[in-house]
Amino acid sequence: MPDHQRADARRNYARILAVAEREVAAHGASASLEQIARTAGVGSATVRRHFPTRRALLEAVSHTRIEALCERARDLTGRADTRAALLAWLDEVVAYSVSVRGLAEALSYDDGAGAGPVRQSSCAAVLEEAAGPLLREAERAGAVVAGVTIADLIDLIVGITLATEHHPDPATRADRLFRLAVSGVIPQPTHPSPGR
Template identity: 70%
Template structure:
């Protein structure tokens, strides 16, 4: 693949910076046209760099997804497998609650018919999978729980708390409630 021209690299960086701001302000449905206008490029330039909305969202969240994946790797050999999984899920929940648009990017199947994999969900599944498998083998997680289940739960919590005055605190409370269950111990 030929190297990008300098102006193309600048356009990419400018579009991505504007997209980060727009997604933070408006979530996953941020206007691509507004992103193009603010970045000072045409809509075709945005689509050339990011052929789908999901491609743009994946680029916006790439660095944080990689940081979460690295954290999962750090926790993979922890002695307390339940605590390790819950710490990672807590970090994922906190970020999902604070980063508007991430929850939608994780659960959305993207533009119908593209056949593209959801890179955000795939990377989180790859990273969190070993934590979940170790917790399941240790009996700390019910058999049959999947990473898709956990990502859907966290995305739901993030979406439900998006307009809460303190979304991160409320998301953490709801995650702890989901983990503990709603039945009294008895």
């Protein structure tokens, strides 16, 4: 591909992504790919060439926020109070998922449109890798029920986010449901732990 075509493709990608971010913020995961193409001034085929599936588009739109959550997980790893560190990270995942339209869908599992086995979202996989050490520290300290995975916790957050998205106050409702659910997974210690 000649350099000028590659430059055009990069410009198209950046323009489509900028428009997609605005459309997903306004309409969530159901943002129209055709509207994105029209607003970006490209054809639908160009949008589909860059983002072959709706999930690919949502994952690209969510990339910056996913990276921020990964960095936060790394920052919290190594804290003395492993329970508080894990809960602080999970609180941020809940808050992001509720406030950023389309993020819950980007984190959810993909059924490949009915073809083949369930595939994991690449956004969720990146978060699992970044937050794995945080969870393992909490497990070693006995702050988490044995056998719980980051995937379990992300699925829980996605379910709560989707269940509360039409609630009059989705952030408060999601936080309450998450606290109720997580109390069985990350129980309150019987004696006060430092910093919590």
